Each structure stands twice: as structure tokens, then as C-alpha cells.
Amino acid sequence: MYDMLEFTLDPKSGVPFYKQIILQIEMAIADGRLKTGDQLPTVRGLAVDLSLNPNTVARAYSELEIRGIVTTQQGSGTYISDKRIEMSDVEREKVLAEMVRTFVSNASSYGFSIKEIIEYFKEIERTPTAALKEERSQ
Amino acid sequence: MYDMLEFTLDPKSGVPFYKQIILQIEMAIADGRLKTGDQLPTVRGLAVDLSLNPNTVARAYSELEIRGIVTTQQGSGTYISDKRIEMSDVEREKVLAEMVRTFVSNASSYGFSIKEIIEYFKEIERTPTAALKEERSQ
Amino acid sequence: MYDMLEFTLDPKSGVPFYKQIILQIEMAIADGRLKTGDQLPTVRGLAVDLSLNPNTVARAYSELEIRGIVTTQQGSGTYISDKRIEMSDVEREKVLAEMVRTFVSNASSYGFSIKEIIEYFKEIERTPTAALKEERSQ
Amino acid sequence: MYDMLEFTLDPKSGVPFYKQIILQIEMAIADGRLKTGDQLPTVRGLAVDLSLNPNTVARAYSELEIRGIVTTQQGSGTYISDKRIEMSDVEREKVLAEMVRTFVSNASSYGFSIKEIIEYFKEIERTPTAALKEERSQ
DNA sequence: GTGGTCTAGACCACA
DNA sequence: GTGGTCTAGACCACT
Numbered sequence: 242m243y244d245m246l247e248f249t250l251d252p253k254s255g256v257p258f259y260k261q262i263i264l265q266i267e268m269a270i271a272d273g274r275l276k277t278g279d280q281l282p283t284v285r286g287l288a289v290d291l292s293l294n295p296n297t298v299a300r301a302y303s304e305l306e307i308r309g310i311v312t313t314q315q316g317s318g319t320y321i322s323d324k325r326i327e328m329s330d331v332e333r334e335k336v337l338a339e340m341v342r343t344f345v346s347n348a349s350s351y352g353f354s355i356k357e358i359i360e361y362f363k364e365i366e367r368t369p370t371a372a373l374k375e376e377r378s379q
Numbered sequence: 380m381y382d383m384l385e386f387t388l389d390p391k392s393g394v395p396f397y398k399q400i401i402l403q404i405e406m407a408i409a410d411g412r413l414k415t416g417d418q419l420p421t422v423r424g425l426a427v428d429l430s431l432n433p434n435t436v437a438r439a440y441s442e443l444e445i446r447g448i449v450t451t452q453q454g455s456g457t458y459i460s461d462k463r464i465e466m467s468d469v470e471r472e473k474v475l476a477e478m479v480r481t482f483v484s485n486a487s488s489y490g491f492s493i494k495e496i497i498e499y500f501k502e503i504e505r506t507p508t509a510a511l512k513e514e515r516s517q
Numbered sequence: 518m519y520d521m522l523e524f525t526l527d528p529k530s531g532v533p534f535y536k537q538i539i540l541q542i543e544m545a546i547a548d549g550r551l552k553t554g555d556q557l558p559t560v561r562g563l564a565v566d567l568s569l570n571p572n573t574v575a576r577a578y579s580e581l582e583i584r585g586i587v588t589t590q591q592g593s594g595t596y597i598s599d600k601r602i603e604m605s606d607v608e609r610e611k612v613l614a615e616m617v618r619t620f621v622s623n624a625s626s627y628g629f630s631i632k633e634i635i636e637y638f639k640e641i642e643r644t645p646t647a648a649l650k651e652e653r654s655q
Numbered sequence: 656m657y658d659m660l661e662f663t664l665d666p667k668s669g670v671p672f673y674k675q676i677i678l679q680i681e682m683a684i685a686d687g688r689l690k691t692g693d694q695l696p697t698v699r700g701l702a703v704d705l706s707l708n709p710n711t712v713a714r715a716y717s718e719l720e721i722r723g724i725v726t727t728q729q730g731s732g733t734y735i736s737d738k739r740i741e742m743s744d745v746e747r748e749k750v751l752a753e754m755v756r757t758f759v760s761n762a763s764s765y766g767f768s769i770k771e772i773i774e775y776f777k778e779i780e781r782t783p784t785a786a787l788k789e790e791r792s793q
Numbered sequence: 794g795t796g797g798t799c800t801a802g803a804c805c806a807c808a
Numbered sequence: 809g810t811g812g813t814c815t816a817g818a819c820c821a822c823t
Contacts, residue, residue, distance in 0.1 A: 271486065283809090293800090316807035341500070353475055359503065365493070365497065540757065543764060559795065591797075593822080594795065613772075628683060635779065638772070641755075671806075711808075
């Protein structure tokens with residue numbers, strides 16, 4: 242069920258292709274387009290789609306596997322892992338809080354205020370996909 | 380007057396350190412935290428602050444100088460030149476969007492969904508100080 | 518300080534080269550031959566030593582980096598990470614206990630008893646390196 | 656009489672499933688848990704137990720048959736043949752050593768040293784049941 | 794000189 | 809058909 246996955250690569254972004262693939266898969270998981278057990282496109286299939294060398298796609302998948310986000314079954318395919326990290330709610334909140342703190346501190350170095358960040362997230366909530374899609378119109 | 384500048388480096392972002400420095404300086408100029416004539420931190424001082432090789436800081440400054448954004452006075456220091464940084468709201472939002480995308484992707488590795496993240500930020504909004512201890516005052 | 522590192526590859530083992538490198542580095546960390554901050558051999562240097570393609574060594578290092586075991590500094594080298602996982606003692610013990618449980622259950626499927634395993638570990642303690650080195654004498 | 660056989664698969668070991676099955680059967684024969692004439696689990700039954708593709712189990716059995724270790728009676732089942740598996744203590748220890756090496760390496764990713772692991776095992780020895788709940792009785 | 798990315802292409806292992 | 813490993817070699821980015 243990955244029909245709704247649309248991978249787009251931006252060669253001018255400076256972000257390596259394999260990282261762009263990783264980010265897009267993580268995003269798809271985060272917003273629910275990919276769920277536990279879903280199969281990813283095959284390495285070769287995606288490579289053809291994106292006009293990439295299969296090794297490049299394989300590298301992206303391999304990093305996701307090391308991180309525990311997908312599991313691969315030799316000869317069968319690559320699937321979204323079910324190993325949701327086993328954390329108590331307290332631990333989960335601690336982790337999230339830490340990530341958010343780092344993010345906000347980071348963003349404030351670029352001149353963004355917490356207020357502004359929250360406004361942005363609320364806007365995402367109103368128009369879910371708009372903000373998180375690449376702006377290819379430039 | 381660069382006391383209000385807080386440089387933050389994210390080693391995991393994949394963005395080279397010197398580019399992170401450049402962007403943060405540009406953003407600071409764009410939103411008025413840095414003005415024409417302001418002195419930047421010294422290469423060595425900033426290098427120590429950020430635990431970087433001085434060459435890395437020097438490279439950032441040198442690139443900014445090439446672009447005409449700062450000028451270096453031999454033996455005196457590096458100063459913001461009078462060249463305007465044009466950065467529209469759209470461009471600022473692009474930077475924010477990019478940071479948010481990366482943040483959400485990473486968070487998804489830990490099993491957090493966009494929905495959950497937004498909920499968390501809305502909760503922060505309700506109880507501002509609870510979740511975020513001084514991200515600026517250090 | 519990696520003079521005491523001796524990498525040996527066994528092509529007949531069926532274990533991929535890059536995995537053999539990973540295991541040997543992890544072993545070196547586990548028994549104290551490598552410590553936080555130590556630099557690993559350079560990718561190219563090790564590749565020459567082992568008569569491998571640099572990509573193969575790079576792959577090993579890259580997996581170690583994703584796992585957070587080493588950090589790499591572009592243009593400088595690869596170092597043992599200082600990011601010892603921040604866990605409370607309680608959490609640490611929980612993790613170790615879980616790993617041991619899995620290991621013992623695994624080993625017992627191969628006919629090894631807990632008693633036997635413990636005997637083996639105690640023997641390792643008596644002659645630290647003997648048991649954990651490759652038996653190349655076959 | 657294969658009730659005492661507990662197959663355990665370790666997906667993270669990198670060892671193909673079919674090889675893990677083969678080794679476990681060989682070890683069971685070597686230490687007497689399986690004797691000439693004993694019937695092995697059916698291909699389908701074991702496949703279900705281990706959540707494997709039946710082909711994978713079939714492959715293990717077929718390789719064992721090629722080596723003369725088991726014989727398949729069409730329509731009846733698979734049985735241990737009378738071929739002896741010679742496995743000296745040295746060979747058994749090699750298998751254990753290999754498992755221990757992998758275990759220690761992995762544990763080191765979590766910051767555990769060999770010393771610490773040995774301490775833990777010695778503590779298990781002192782209080783046998785505390786750390787290890789039934790690893791056999793499931 | 795360090796590591797990082799990507800391609801091309803070969804060969805193997807698993808289902 | 810799937811993914812996994814490895815080589816060879818090119819080019820780039822950072823120090």
C-alpha cells in the first residue's frame with residue numbers, strides 16, 4: 242500500500258538523494274501514509290522511478306533498517322517495522338520534550354520565536370499537507 | 380553588539396557547520412538582530428565557543444565576505460557591511476519549513492506522529508514555561 | 518591510539534567483511550582497547566591494510582555512526598563517540614537483563630546450559646583475550 | 656520426540672534462518688537431544704511456529720537430507736538418520752565462542768563492557784532465578 | 794589528506 | 809523476483 246507515496250528528489254537542494262528518500266519515508270510514517278507492516282517500493286523499482294542507481298536506494302533503506310524503522314526480508318521485500326520503541330508514557334514524554342527543547346533552541350538561533358513556531362504548527366494542522374510538501378513552484 | 384546572538388550547531392543535520400553559521404548570521408541580519416556596522420565574534424572566539432576548528436569559522440566569514448555581507452578589517456575584526464539581506468516572509472518560512480520537516484522526520488523515528496507533536500506544542504502554548512525551560516538564557 | 522587494533526578478516530566465515538569490521542571494533546570497545554575519543558584508522562588506510570575497497574570500510578564506519586558508536590568529522594577522521602547512552606542505572610540493568618535473557622534463551626536452543634555459559638564467561642575472565650580472539654589455528 | 660527442541664531464531668544475527676535451523680538440529684543431535692529415528696517437526700508445523708515461509712524450513716531440511724543427516728519418508732515425515740554428527744568439545748566451544756563474541760559486541764553498543772557483563776553473569780550464578788525467568792518453560 | 798556521495802556493474806543468497 | 813555484498817572509479821566537500 243504505497244500507492245500514495247510520491248517521492249520527489251531535488252538535486253539542487255544539496256541534500257544527498259539517499260537522505261531525501263529517508264526523510265520522505267519518515268514523513269510518510271509521521272503523517273500516517275505509511276503504517277506498520279506496509280511494504281516499501283522495491284529497491285529496484287524505486288531506483289527506476291527516481292532514475293537512481295539501485296545502490297543509492299538500497300543505502301537509504303539500509304540506514305532505515307539500522308535505525309530500526311524498517312525491516313527487510315531477504316527475497317521478499319522491505320517493510321515498515323513494528324518495533325515501535327517500547328517506552329513508558331513517561332519516558333516517551335521525556336524524549337519528546339528533549340527533542341522539542343533542542344528544536345526550539347535551534348530554531349531560535351535562526352531568529353524564530355516559540356510563538357512563531359507554534360503558529361506554524363497550528364497552520365500545519367489547518368492545512369495538513371500544504372506546509373509539509375516541497376515547494377516545487379520556485 | 381552580538382550579545383544577542385546565540386549560535387547553535389546541529390551536527391546531525393548533515394548541513395556543514397560553516398553553512399549553519401552563514402545562515403544564522405544572514406537570518407540575524409534579516410530580522411534586525413544584526414545591523415550595519417555591528418561586529419561579529421572573532422574567528423577564534425567563536426571557534427572556541429562552538430568547539431570548532433577556527434578554519435571552519437574562517438571559512439564561513441570568508442564566504443560572507445565574498446558575498447559582500449561582511450567586511451574584514453585586518454587586525455580589527457569582522458563587521459556587518461551595509462549590503463541588505465533581502466529575506467521575504469516567504470523565504471523565512473521556507474527555512475522554518477525545512478527545519479520543521481527535518482524535526483518531524485526525526486521524531487517519527489521515535490514513533491511520534493505529526494498529530495502528537497502538534498498536540499504537544501499546543502500544550503506548551505497553554506503552559507508556556509512548563510515544558511520549555513529557558514532556551515535562551517544560558 | 519589504535520596501534521593495538523589488529524583487524525583480521527576471515528573470508529571463509531560467510532560473515533560479510535563490513536560486519537566483521539564492525540564486530541571487531543565493538544569488541545575493542547567492550548574490552549577497553551578503544552575508548553571515547555580515540556580515532557579509528559582512516560577509511561583508506563584500513564582499506565589498504567585489509568586489501569579491501571575503501572567503500573567496504575566506509576560502510577562499516579557508516580553503520581557504526583548511525584548506531585551512535587562513532588562520530589565522524591568531515592576532513593578530520595572517525596572517532597569513538599562520547600555519547601554513552603544516557604540511562605539511569607535501573608534502565609541500564611533492565612536493558613542488560615533483557616539482552617542476557619535473549620542470549621541465554623538463544624544459546625539454550627543450541628544445547629548450551631546456563632551453567633555452561635557462566636563457566637565460559639568465568640574462563641574468559643581468567644584468560645581475557647584467549648577466548649575472544651579468532652581461532653585461526655584451524 | 657522433539658518436544659524438548661526449542662528453535663530460536665535471531666533475525667539480527669545476519670545468519671540466514673535456514674542455517675540457524677540446520678545448526679540447531681545438528682547441535683541437538685550432537686548432544687543427544689535428538690537420536691536416530693526421531694521425527695523432526697513437519698515443515699509446515701515448524702514454519703508456523705517460527706513464522707517462516709515453509710520454503711525456508713524445507714530448504715533447511717533438504718540441505719540436511721543432502722548431507723545424509725535426515726531422511727525424508729514421503730508422506731510420513733522427516734527423521735534423523737543414523738549418520739553420526741561428530742562434534743568435539745572444541746567444536747561445541749567454537750559455536751559458543753561465536754555466540755558470545757556477537758553478544759558482547761552488541762552489548763558494547765549499549766555501553767556495556769566485558770567486565771560488566773561478566774559481573775552480571777556471576778551475579779546470576781549467585782541468585783539463579785532472580786535475573787532469568789524461565790527461559791525454557793514457555 | 795580526511796570522509797561523503799553516486800554510478801556501474803558483477804555475483805550471491807533467499808523465497 | 810527480492811535484497812545483500814563488493815569492487816572500481818569518479819567527483820565533491822571539509823580541514
